[in-house]
Amino acid sequence: MEKIPMTQDGQDKLIEELKRLKTVERPVIIKAIADARSNGDLSENAEYHAAREKQSFIEGRVSEIESIVSKAEIIDVSSLSGSIVKFGATVNIINLEDKKESKYQLVGEVEADIENKKISVNSPIARALIGKKKGDYIEVSSPKGITSYEIKSVRFK
Numbered sequence: 001m002e003k004i005p006m007t008q009d010g011q012d013k014l015i016e017e018l019k020r021l022k023t024v025e026r027p028v029i030i031k032a033i034a035d036a037r038s039n040g041d042l043s044e045n046a047e048y049h050a051a052r053e054k055q056s057f058i059e060g061r062v063s064e065i066e067s068i069v070s071k072a073e074i075i076d077v078s079s080l081s082g083s084i085v086k087f088g089a090t091v092n093i094i095n096l097e098d099k100k101e102s103k104y105q106l107v108g109e110v111e112a113d114i115e116n117k118k119i120s121v122n123s124p125i126a127r128a129l130i131g132k133k134k135g136d137y138i139e140v141s142s143p144k145g146i147t148s149y150e151i152k153s154v155r156f157k
Helices: 008-037 048-071 124-129
Strands: 005-006 070-076 090-095 101-108 118-119 135-143 143-157
Touching: 008 048, 008 070, 048 070, 070 101, 101 124, 118 124, 124 143
Parallel strands: 005 070, 101 118
Antiparallel strands: 090 101, 090 143, 135 143
16 A cells, blocks of 8 residues: 655644544535425435535545545654755745745645645655755746756754
């Protein structure tokens, strides 16, 4: 079985979502289906079909999360240290063209969230960063072309 690397925080969020789906969302949708059934003919009952579709989505997501959690390999970022970029590292980089500074944490694919500055270790920028250290330069190819960055800091929290 292939392991899925993730941080403890990433697993905690998945377990929280799973708990919410099972204890809040599932009972609500079961009630909505029962209410829609009581309205008679199901073939033309839009509420029933919408509720069944939502139930299908919820059950699919529950199965997906349970599968991910069962395959999770938790990497304790607080126990990591060093100056080399690897899984779990929080890296500050500066774009050498526009001098814009960015900070990212390298995490597992299932917990990547660009809005929270968490990028997948499989992303192009993370792949370019892995194995590098403070002061190194990297180049990342994107649809806009090649962008150069300097690594300003590497830390593990």
